[in-house]
Amino acid sequence: MRIFSVTEFIELVNETLQALDAYEAFAVEGEVSGYRVNQGQWVTFDLKDERSLVNVFLPIWKLRTPLEDGMRIRVAGTGRVYAKYGKFSLSAEQIELVGEGALRKALALLRHRLEQEGLFTSERKRELPRFPRRIALIASRDSAAYGDFTRIVCERWPLLDIHLYNVLVQGERAPEDIRRALAAVQASGEAYDAVVLTRGGGSFEELMAFNDEQLARDIFASRIPVLAAIGHERDVTLAEEAAxxxxxxxxxxxxxxxxxxxxxxxxxxSRIRSMSDSLLRRLQENRTALHRILESGSHWASRYRIQVDAWASATEGGMRQLLESNRERLQHLTRLLKGLDPTAVLARGYSFVQDTRGRVISGVSRLGRGQAIFVRMKDGTAGATVNVVKKQF
Structure with a gap:
């Protein structure tokens, strides 16, 4: 029989645990109990099931999601016996919520904290410009959301310049990908009137990328107004609330x-018609008022009545001519606007080419072999890859 001191025995146990950890990664699943934060630096709690429990601890900066008693979680880490107390604990490296109930509970805690900080207050929300000229669109190029958004924009306001920032919209890497795109928009130097963040509907878990705390903070801090549409009426994400x-x-x-x-x-x-009617009505009222003054005045004033009539007629004619000129200019601008509508051109059998950011490619100088492009036609969009580039002189 081999004899160990207490210290030697604990060291042997810890070496065995370290060897186990090195051999195969593991995680422990259970329910949180006795959650507390010590000295603002350390998080400790018990992880239990129906028959057993184990103590868990970690530095507070490693805690990525709010916890409370009753949540079901999965903890990856390293087991260790602390010699001073002879107590076995699990040093947590990563904590994952298990089940939609735990996710919703953690989200409610986070939402409450951000709300208390003022991230969702209506007083700081900005209005979008009525006639935007250029926007940054953060979305997945392959999503239905991208197609739906651009189709409606082209139908309603074809003059809008859309710059696409292609991102992942679900999965573990999605929050960081979206945050990088938002940072790139802020640093681009482009005069964007708004940032649009969008994706289609999905399950609660699929939309969790848009409930990332740091993403909500980045949206709140954006110098450009943000419009968020995650495409799910039932579950409003933190990104939408911060937008x-x-x-x-x-x-x-x-x-x-x-x-x-x-x-x-x-x-x-309508406004031009209203202005025209208002001006002509006021002119008539002033002419009537002048006639009354002249008719009620002294005899010498009557000799100026003909001059007043002539002046009034000339003024009225000038106003009518000015209004007619403005009306013709409006009609001309309206025809120009309709002529710039790309959907009208598409309806005649033509198409146009866009790059992966949604910008129109106007010449082959902006194309390269192997470049991904999109061809917009009257009934949809087709993706393609450039194989040959030929210039015509």
Missing amino acids: DVRGSTPTDAARRLVPDRRDVEYEIA
Whole structure:
């Protein structure tokens, strides 16, 4: 029989545990009990099941998600017996929530904390410009959300310049990918009027990328107004709550972002008609008032009545001519706007080419062999790869 001192025995146990950890990664699943934070630096709790429990500890900076008693979690780490107390503990390296219930509970805790910090307050939310000229679109190029959003924008306001930042929209790498894209937008130097963050609907777990705490903070800190539309009415994400404007779906986001050009044309025409009617009505009122003054005045004033009539007629004619000129200019601008509508060109059998960021490629100088492109036609978009580039002189 081999005899060990207490210290030697604990060292042997720890060596065995380290060898086990090196041989095969493992995680322990159970329910959180006795959760507490010590001295603002260390998190400790018991992880238990129906028959057993083990103590878990980790530095607070390693805790990526809020915890509370009753949550079911999975802990990856290293087991160790601490010689001073002879107590076995699990030093946690990574904690993963298990089940939708635990995810929702952690999300509720995080949402409450961010709300208390003022990230969702309505007072700091900014309005979107009524007539945006250039926007950054953060979305997956291969998603239905991208197609739906760009289709509605082109139908309503074809003059908008859309720069696509292609990102992952679900999975472990998605939050960081989206954050990098948002940072690139801020640092680009482009005069973006808005940032649009969008994806289609999905399960609660699939949308968790948009419940990332740091992503919500980055959206809150954005110098450019952010419109977020994650495409799920039931579950509103933290990204949407931190954004300046929320759309319920990608299609709704497009409608919130840009006006319908037909409504704008009608509004301009209505305002010009209203101005014309108002000016002519006021001119008539002033002419009537002048006649009354002249008729009620002394006899000498009557000789100026003809001059007043002539002046009024000349003024009215000038106003009518000015209004008619403006009306013709409006009609000309309306025709130009319709002529710039790419959907009208597409309907005649033509197409246009875009790069992976959604920008129109106007010449072969912007193309290279192997480059991915998208061809926009009247009924949809087709992806392609450039094999040959030929210049025509």
